[in-house]
Amino acid sequence: MQSEGDARADGPILRVDETSLAFGGLKALRNVTLKVESGSITALVGPNGAGKTSLFNAISGFYRPQTGRVFFEGRDITGLSAPARAKIGLARTFQNIALFRGLTVLDNIKLGRHAHLRTSLVEALFYYGRPRREEMELRAEIEQRIIDFLEIDHIRHAPVGALPYGLQKRVELARALAMKPRLLMLDEPVAGMNREETEDMARFVLDVREEWGVTILMVEHDMRLVMDISDHVVVLNFGEIIARGLPADVQRNEEVAKAYLGSGEIGSEVREAVAEIAAL
Amino acid sequence: MSPAILDFVEFSLAGLCVGALYALTGIGFVVVYKATRIINFAIGEFMMMGAYFFFGLAAQAALPNWAAIVLALIAAGTVGGFLERFIFRRLIGESAISVFMVTIGLASIMVGLVEIAWTADPRSLPTFLPDQPFFVPLGSAEAFLASKNGWSFIIVAAIMAAFITVFRFWRGGIALRATAADQAAAYSVGINVPGVFSFAWILGAITAAAAGILVGSISGISSAMGAIGLSVIVVVIVGGLDSLLGALVGGLLIGWLEAMASLYIGGEYKQVATFVILLLVLVVKPYGLFGTHDIERL
Amino acid sequence: MRIGSAKQTYAADEAIFKTNVQRAWFAALALALILFPFIASDYWQLLACLIAINIVAAMGLMILTGFTGLVSLGHAAFMGVGAYTAAYLSNHLALPFWLTIPAGGFVAAAVGAVFGIPSLRVKGLYLALTTIAASFILQSIFFNWTSVTGGARGLTIEPASFFGRALVTPGAIYWIAMPIAALTVWWARNLLRTRVGRAFIAIRDRDISAELLGIELLRYKLMSFALASFYAGMAGALWVYLFRVITPESFRLIESIFFVAAIIVGGLGSVRGAIFGAVFMTLVPELLKIGASDLAPYWPDAVKLLSPVRTIVFGALIVGFLMFEPLGLNEIWQRTRQRFALWPFRT
Numbered sequence: 027m028q029s030e031g032d033a034r035a036d037g038p039i040l041r042v043d044e045t046s047l048a049f050g051g052l053k054a055l056r057n058v059t060l061k062v063e064s065g066s067i068t069a070l071v072g073p074n075g076a077g078k079t080s081l082f083n084a085i086s087g088f089y090r091p092q093t094g095r096v097f098f099e100g101r102d103i104t105g106l107s108a109p110a111r112a113k114i115g116l117a118r119t120f121q122n123i124a125l126f127r128g129l130t131v132l133d134n135i136k137l138g139r140h141a142h143l144r145t146s147l148v149e150a151l152f153y154y155g156r157p158r159r160e161e162m163e164l165r166a167e168i169e170q171r172i173i174d175f176l177e178i179d180h181i182r183h184a185p186v187g188a189l190p191y192g193l194q195k196r197v198e199l200a201r202a203l204a205m206k207p208r209l210l211m212l213d214e215p216v217a218g219m220n221r222e223e224t225e226d227m228a229r230f231v232l233d234v235r236e237e238w239g240v241t242i243l244m245v246e247h248d249m250r251l252v253m254d255i256s257d258h259v260v261v262l263n264f265g266e267i268i269a270r271g272l273p274a275d276v277q278r279n280e281e282v283a284k285a286y287l288g289s290g291e292i293g294s295e296v297r298e299a300v301a302e303i304a305a306l
Numbered sequence: 307m308s309p310a311i312l313d314f315v316e317f318s319l320a321g322l323c324v325g326a327l328y329a330l331t332g333i334g335f336v337v338v339y340k341a342t343r344i345i346n347f348a349i350g351e352f353m354m355m356g357a358y359f360f361f362g363l364a365a366q367a368a369l370p371n372w373a374a375i376v377l378a379l380i381a382a383g384t385v386g387g388f389l390e391r392f393i394f395r396r397l398i399g400e401s402a403i404s405v406f407m408v409t410i411g412l413a414s415i416m417v418g419l420v421e422i423a424w425t426a427d428p429r430s431l432p433t434f435l436p437d438q439p440f441f442v443p444l445g446s447a448e449a450f451l452a453s454k455n456g457w458s459f460i461i462v463a464a465i466m467a468a469f470i471t472v473f474r475f476w477r478g479g480i481a482l483r484a485t486a487a488d489q490a491a492a493y494s495v496g497i498n499v500p501g502v503f504s505f506a507w508i509l510g511a512i513t514a515a516a517a518g519i520l521v522g523s524i525s526g527i528s529s530a531m532g533a534i535g536l537s538v539i540v541v542v543i544v545g546g547l548d549s550l551l552g553a554l555v556g557g558l559l560i561g562w563l564e565a566m567a568s569l570y571i572g573g574e575y576k577q578v579a580t581f582v583i584l585l586l587v588l589v590v591k592p593y594g595l596f597g598t599h600d601i602e603r604l
Numbered sequence: 605m606r607i608g609s610a611k612q613t614y615a616a617d618e619a620i621f622k623t624n625v626q627r628a629w630f631a632a633l634a635l636a637l638i639l640f641p642f643i644a645s646d647y648w649q650l651l652a653c654l655i656a657i658n659i660v661a662a663m664g665l666m667i668l669t670g671f672t673g674l675v676s677l678g679h680a681a682f683m684g685v686g687a688y689t690a691a692y693l694s695n696h697l698a699l700p701f702w703l704t705i706p707a708g709g710f711v712a713a714a715v716g717a718v719f720g721i722p723s724l725r726v727k728g729l730y731l732a733l734t735t736i737a738a739s740f741i742l743q744s745i746f747f748n749w750t751s752v753t754g755g756a757r758g759l760t761i762e763p764a765s766f767f768g769r770a771l772v773t774p775g776a777i778y779w780i781a782m783p784i785a786a787l788t789v790w791w792a793r794n795l796l797r798t799r800v801g802r803a804f805i806a807i808r809d810r811d812i813s814a815e816l817l818g819i820e821l822l823r824y825k826l827m828s829f830a831l832a833s834f835y836a837g838m839a840g841a842l843w844v845y846l847f848r849v850i851t852p853e854s855f856r857l858i859e860s861i862f863f864v865a866a867i868i869v870g871g872l873g874s875v876r877g878a879i880f881g882a883v884f885m886t887l888v889p890e891l892l893k894i895g896a897s898d899l900a901p902y903w904p905d906a907v908k909l910l911s912p913v914r915t916i917v918f919g920a921l922i923v924g925f926l927m928f929e930p931l932g933l934n935e936i937w938q939r940t941r942q943r944f945a946l947w948p949f950r951t
Contacts, residue, residue, distance in 0.1 A: 086816050112818035124813035128805040128873060136799070137806055141818030143799045147827055150801070153794035158615075161797060165614045205818065345729050396927060403675050406729055407868060408926050410861055414919025421912035536736065543733060578744040581737035585722065588734050592726045 037100050039064040039209055039241045040085070045094025047077075047084055047265075054080040055091065056265040062209070062258075067235055067242040069252040069273075072262035073286055078245040079121055081262065082211055086118055087111045099208065113141040115208030119198040119215060121245070125186040131197050132182045135168050136161075138204030172200050175237075176230060192223040199230065203238070210234065212244040216251055224248060228255055253277065261285065277304065315449040317569040318562055319442065323455035325561020326462040327517050332541045332553030333469065334513030340486035340548050341506035344394060345406050348413035349514055350535020356382045356515020357431065357522030357531065358420055364432045371434040375519060379512050386511025390504050413532060421529045428528035435523060458520045465516070466554065473550075482506060486548065536577075537564070540584045546597025555595065620793055637782060641775045650774040650846075651890060656781035657842045658882035660788045662866045664835025666878040667792055670867055671801065672828040673808025674723055678735035679836050680859035681742040685712040686837025687844040687854065691759040692752060701764035701771075701780065701845060708841030709834040715742070716833020723825045739857050746852035758851030761844055777846050784842065788835055793875050804828055805873075865922045871934025880933040888921070889914050 040062040047055040054077045062068045070078050083089045085096055087108035095104045103111055117138070125134050143164070145157040173179050176196050181189060186197060195215065202210055215231065216224040228251055234240050246252050252259060252273060259276040261269040263285040269276050276282055283297045335349050346352070359381045364374035389412065397405050435458075440451040473479035485492040485502040493499050521534065541560045545552025560580065567579035587594065611617040621627045641649055665679045686708030693704045719738040723731055746753050753759065763770040764780065771777055795801035803824050806814035815821050844850045862885060870881020892914055899906040925932060 088812065088816055107820075108815045109818045109820045112816060118816065120813060124810050126806045126809040126814075128809050129802060133802055133805075137802045137814075138817060140799050140803060145798050145800065147800055147831065150795055150798040151791040153797060157794075157798045160799075161618060162614055165618070169614075201817070393923065393927065400926070400930070402729055403732070404926050404930065406732065407864065408923050411865075411919040411922030411926070414861075415916050415923070416919075418912040418914075418916030418919065421915065422909060426912075536740075539733065543730070574748070575744065578741055581740045584737045585734055585741075588726050588730055588737075589722050592730050 037064075038062055039099055040243065041097040042081070042085065043095045043097070045081075045084060045091045045096065047080055047089055047091040054265050055084065058094070058262075058265070058267055060260060060267065060270075062241060062243050064241050065235070065239065066257040067231065067244070067255055068258045068260065069256040070243065070245045070260050070262060071247070071249075071252060071276075075264075076262040076285075077265040078262055079213060080265075082118065082213055082245060085211065086116065109141060112205060115206060116211070117202040117205035117207030117209070118211035119195075119202050119213055121213040121217070123191075123194050123198055125194055125197060125201070127185070127187045129186065130183050131178065131186055131189070131200075132165075132168070132173075134186055134197055135172060135200045135204050136164055138201040139164055139168075139206070142206055168200075168204060172203050175233070176200050176203075192219055192226075195219070195227070196230070199227075199234075203234065207238075207240050209241045209243060212242065212246075214245055214247065216246065216248050224251060231255060249277075312444065312447055312449060313569060315442070315444055316451070317565045319449060319451045320455055321562040321565025321568075322558055323451070323459040323561070324564070325558040326459045327521055327557075328538055328541045328561050329554045329557025330462045330465060330520075331514050331517040331535075331538045332545065332557045333466075333550055334510040334517070335538060335542050336545075336548060336550050336553045337482070337513070338506050338510040339542070340550075341482055342394065342503050343402065345402070345409070345539075345547070346510070347406060347409040347535065347539070348416060348532070349538050350532035351413045351416040352382065352386070352511050352514035353518030353521060353534065354420060354527065354529070354532045355385060355416060355511075356518035357527045358424060359515065360519045360522070361424070361429060361431055361527060364434075365429075371432060375434070378519065379515055382515030383508040383512045386507040386509075387504050389511075390507035394507070395500065395503065413535075417529050417532060424529070426529045428526050430526045431519070431522045433523065452524075454520075454524045458524065461520065462517075465513075469550075478505060537580055540580050540587075542594075543584060543592075544587050544594050546594030548598060549594070549596035552594055552596035618797055620797075637786075641778050646774065649778055651886065653774045653777050653781050653842075653846050655883055655886045656778070656785040657839050657846065658863075658866065658886050659785045659879055660781075660842065661836055661839035662863055662870070662878040662882040663788050663792050663875070664832040664839070665863045666867050666870075666872075666875070667795070667804070667835070668828050668832035669864070670873045670877065671795070671808060672804040672825065673811075674720075674825060674828060675728065675732040675864075676735040676829075676832070677732050677857065677860045677864060678719065678737075678739035678742070679832070679863045680855040680857070681739040682712045682716050682833040682836035683840030683843065683859070684742065684746055684850070684852075684855035685715050685833075686840030687850040688746065688753050688759065688840075689837065690841035691761040691844050691850050694761050695759065701766075701841075705780075705784070705838055705841040705845075709837040712837025712840065713830040713834035716836070717826045717830040720826050720829025723829065724822045735860075736857065739860055743852055743856060753852070756852065758849060758854070760849045763848065764845045771845070774846065777842070780845070781842050784838060788838070789875060789879065792878070796875070800824075800827070808873075862918070865918065867932075868930075869921055869925050869932055871932030871937075874934045876937065877932050877934040880937065884933060885921075888917060892917060 038061040040060075042058055042060040045055055045058045046053070058081060070081065072078055080089065084091050087106060095102055097103065098111070098114065098116060103114070126137065129137065143160050145160055149156050169179075173182060176199065178193065178196055178200060181193060186194060189197065199212070199215065212231070216227050219227065231242060231244070232255055235242055244256075256273055259271065259273050260267055261276055261279070261282050268281045268285060269279045283300065331349060331353060334352070335346055338344055338346050356378055359378035360374050363369045363377050364371055367374075369377070393408065393412070394405070397408060435454050437453055439453045440456040441448040442451060473482070481492070481497045481502055482505065484495070484497055485499055489499055492502070522531070537560060541556040542553055544560060545554070545556025560583070563583060564576050564580055568576050571579065609623050611622070616622070621630055640652060644652065661679065661683055665676065668674050668676050668679075689711040690701075690704040690708040693699045693707055694701070699707070719735070722734045726734060747756060763772045764777070765771065771780070795804070803814070803819045806817070806819060807821065807824055811821060840855065866881035866885040867878055868881070869884055870879065871877030892910060896906045896910045896913075929935060
């Protein structure tokens with residue numbers, strides 16, 4: 027399959043510079059600086075409440091950080107509205123599935139393409155002409171490239187509310203793929219999944235990177251998945267980045283262990299145990 | 307003393323007295339909202355119900371006024387409890403809009419019932435307040451304040467004082483505030499949450515009915531008097547839907563603003579002025595002066 | 605009995621009528637609509653016009669509230685704007701109905717878009733309250749802008765004329781109202797097949813996520829208000845050609861509530877729901893009237909009670925449907941269809 031976005035040799039696809047975000051007195055992000063290399067799979071990890079989803083929301087444009095800038099493909103998008111960011115290729119999925127219950131699977135996926143379609147209100151009222159053409163082209167493309175790819179053809183007309191959790195997550199991914207993404211932000215893509223579903227999703231994520239040339243930035247708690255497929259790991263704790271690098275390096279990092287396991291006595295015993303197991 | 311200043315003071319006083327009645331009804335509204343998160347569009351019709359119960363008992367059944375008032379309030383409270391038990395309790399979990407529409411439907415039903423029992427003709431209530439108007443000294447002149455207006459203000463102030471004391475210190479008031487803050491937590495500490503709901507509706511109905519009796523004694527009653535509920539809704543929006551203090555301040559403020567609009571723009575623009583205020587508040591400060599702001603999480 | 609209907613092209617899969625049975629029923633309906641004025645009494649022809657007008661208005665409100673999730677209790681006021689516009693243009697500029705009716709729509713759409721601006725800041729019930737405010741402000745304008753609206757007396761309008769012939773009877777108006785109703789229904793159905801309809805539904809279900817997926821909220825919310833008000837304006841213009849008079853009392857808050865009740869009773873979120881709701885809510889008062897006059901020989905006071913009983917039934921319909929059948933008549937329709945889908949086998 028033809029590779030989509032060209033991996034730019036110059037500069038990272040996403041750069042977050044010294045970004046801070048606070049809600050009243052609560053500091054969600056403290057001076058976060060982060061680079062995501064084009065074509066990579068980068069994982070954002072950290073304990074609950076570390077600020078991972080807040081960072082996603084700041085990058086997507088839902089939150090306006092008090093300080094800092096966000097650059098996408100070299101361009102400063104700090105002032106850009108959320109829909110505009112979606113249009114230039116910043117796609118995402120949501121931690122608690124955000125599918126639209128009033129639409130079928132197919133319509134949810136088609137919705138992802140919204141920003142790139144051109145049908146106006148008046149054209150839509152009459153349907154024949156541009157809308158029909160756009161809809162047919164879109165349908166054909168979604169069927170061939172997304173529905174087939176994610177193996178969801180049997181549920182394309184199902185109302186999304188009736189689907190099991192794992193399939194809903196897959197439909198969310200399908201919708202994000204319809205957005206013509208250059209950077210795909212996945213918020214906990216395998217949360218709540220069993221082993222088999224997780225492996226399926228891992229395969230899909232890798233295929234997306236391979237065949238679509240899309241860069242992946244994902245928030246995840248499943249460490250096995252993170253270690254298996256990510257090129258780069260960034261660890262967040264209390265809104266600050268406390269470690270970054272190759273998965274194996276981050277795993278051995280003291281600070282990271284402290285963040286997850288606590289820094290008290292019991293914490294250090296557990297850490298020793300974990301270190302022993304890792305050394306096996 | 308220039309007539310302009312005298313007019314201003316007299317209209318202001320009258321406005322504040324009407325505002326006190328708005329505040330009283332607003333309290334009834336806020337109590338229901340705080341406990342159940344329901345916006346009761348039929349608040350004006352609850353006032354109408356109280357006024358008509360009093361009319362039926364005092365004018366038609368010829369009971370002494372004080373007995374009629376007490377029985378009317380009890381009847382109104384019963385209706386409120388009944389509605390909560392058999393309608394609103396079944397709607398727990400439905401969307402806020404659906405419940406709001408149910409209150410709109412109820413308003414219609416109540417108006418229809420009143421029209422069947424008493425026809426749509428306007429009527430006056432038997433007087434139970436002293437006739438003597440108030441004269442407020444103002445420099446060399448005296449500002450006139452109609453007796454019913456003045457007495458309404460005094461009565462509302464007394465009820466308010468009682469309210470505040472009761473709510474602060476009585477277990478029921480604390481239970482209400484707890485349920486308002488967090489239903490699940492209230493359940494788990496043993497508060498009878500459905501009981502709190504019933505109580506809120508009964509109390510809300512009684513306060514609205516009391517305000518309705520006072521409003522009715524000032525301007526007469528008719529099956530259309532529920533329209534005043536729209537002003538009350540503006541009051542609670544301005545004050546903040548879940549704030550008792552807001553209902554108080556909002557009521558006085560809106561009452562006064564309406565009077566000012568009446569004086570300076572003209573009586574027929576009074577209601578429009580209220581709605582322009584509503585629009586401005588909703589766009590500038592939607593949670594009102596004292597309401598709590600809900601932050602949406604993604 | 606239908607077992608399955610596989611489609612071989614995407615176009616067939618996205619068509620409005622997917623089976624020959626559906627197409628046949630639709631053809632029968634179209635035929636009935638055309639033959640109707642020739643076989644119906646004057647009374648029923650008037651009812652049919654009212655139903656057509658209410659379908660247009662209800663469909664507009666369905667787009668705004670049912671599809672986009674923006675609760676509006678001011679819809680009737682926009683009908684008033686359309687009605688006054690049509691009357692004014694007809695009286696002062698002698699424009700024909702086929703210009704004044706769309707003009708009524710456009711003016712109402714512009715006003716609707718303005719009153720839709722708060723929808724970016726406020727949601728749900730707060731939005732409903734701004735629409736109530738809009739309704740009162742507009743009614744005040746109808747009342748006080750005497751030079752344009754005729755003040756309390758309102759305006760009268762000359763009948764619509766078609767090639768010199770005055771369209772005075774309901775039967776004549778039917779031929780304008782019914783095609784417009786059909787057109788507006790078709791438009792609404794088409795919306796759902798395109799990105800505009802999808803965007804509306806996304807805004808209704810989860811507007812924040814919709815924004816992050818590329819939908820510009822303000823633009824689409826205003827579009828929804830404008831389109832819904834366009835429908836309302838046309839309905840109002842049709843109304844004024846039917847009744848030939850418009851006053852500030854013609855379109856009050858209670859009429860707005862009527863239309864909200866119609867879309868709830870019909871079934872929120874579906875094109876069919878708007879049609880069911882409009883038909884049902886128009887016929888119910890008529891049925892009550894017939895009931896009252898039937899009871900009159902035994903109970904002479906029955907007719908006097910008609911107005912309050914109508915008010916009660918109206919409220920009871922809203923409460924009853926929301927409590928027991930919140931998905932409306934459309935849901936009842938779907939359930940019945942399901943039961944008979946595999947007839948004579950049981951499902």
